[in-house]
Ligand SMILES: [Zn+2]
């Protein structure tokens with residue numbers, strides 16, 4: 286690990302005692318801040334560039350750029366593919382303790398000694414995660430009959446007959462019911 290690169294998102298405020306601004310680099314394993322999923326594999330640690338600005342005596346403004354790379358399975362063709370995740374957080378911490386209302390109002394508190402942005406980064410990365418993973422908008426997925434990967438070429442299954450689709454139309458069922466009455 287490069288000198289000066291940390292592996293945590295917890296900052297000791299003593300580091301900021303004699304300065305108004307300080308920049309940190311961090312490489313944080315995803316699992317260490319509670320990012321662990323079955324469907325998503327983090328193939329790189331979170332690469333974080335964190336800047337702390339002292340505002341007034343005790344307020345600390347935080348700007349954090351976060352980058353990582355995950356591997357997910359396409360929901361249609363089940364091939365794994367990689368997705369880059371990039372996000373930026375801006376937070377303002379003041380000394381105090383959090384109540385539920387304040388957390389909802391997006392206010393952040395710290396005890397004056399250590400400042401922890403792990404939970405904020407965790408939530409922000411979750412928001413950036415693709416919801417419906419597709420390797421491509423054009424992914425054709427798998428044939429529902431034979432399971433062939435249609436991106437690689439058409440299979441020999443027949444396309445469903447148009448007439449069966451029309452028969453399942455609820456209005457045709459309704460009109461039949463009306464006829465019977
Ligand atoms: Zn796909």
Ligand SMILES: [Zn+2]
Pocket residue numbers: 428429430431432433440441442
């Ligand atoms: Zn097929």
